[in-house]
Amino acid sequence: MADIVSPLPGIFYRKPGPGKPVFVEAGDTVEVGQTIGIVEIMKQFSEIRSSAAGVLAAFLVDDGGTVNPGDVIVTVTEN
Structure with missing residues (x-):
């Protein structure tokens, strides 16, 4: 399992x-x-890209949810 x-x-x-x-x-x-989502801060958008190949197991943050540095956004079951 890999955390993004x-x-x-x-x-x-x-x-x-x-x-x-x-x-x-x-x-x-x-x-x-691969882009899995974006994080917006002060009208600047940064793409969040997967650091692992595999199957996206789960989103741990809701769409429109607040994140902080180091927060796990998704988990990927690696191939």
């Missing part, structure tokens, strides 16, 4: 914008470097 953590504080979003589809769903296969 937030590198900065802010608001976590699962999709790139209103009305857009989510980047990934729980159960999807992800690759290293």
Whole structure:
């Protein structure tokens, strides 16, 4: 199991914008470097990318939820 953590504080979003589809769903296969969400702080958006390849097991932060540096956003079951 690999944890993908937030590198900065802010608001976590699962999709790139209103009305857009989510980047990934729980159960999807992800690759290293694949965008899984974004964190917004003061109108600046930073992509959160997977650091592991495998299946996205679970989101631990709700869409629109607050994150702090080091908070686990998702867990990935590695291949």
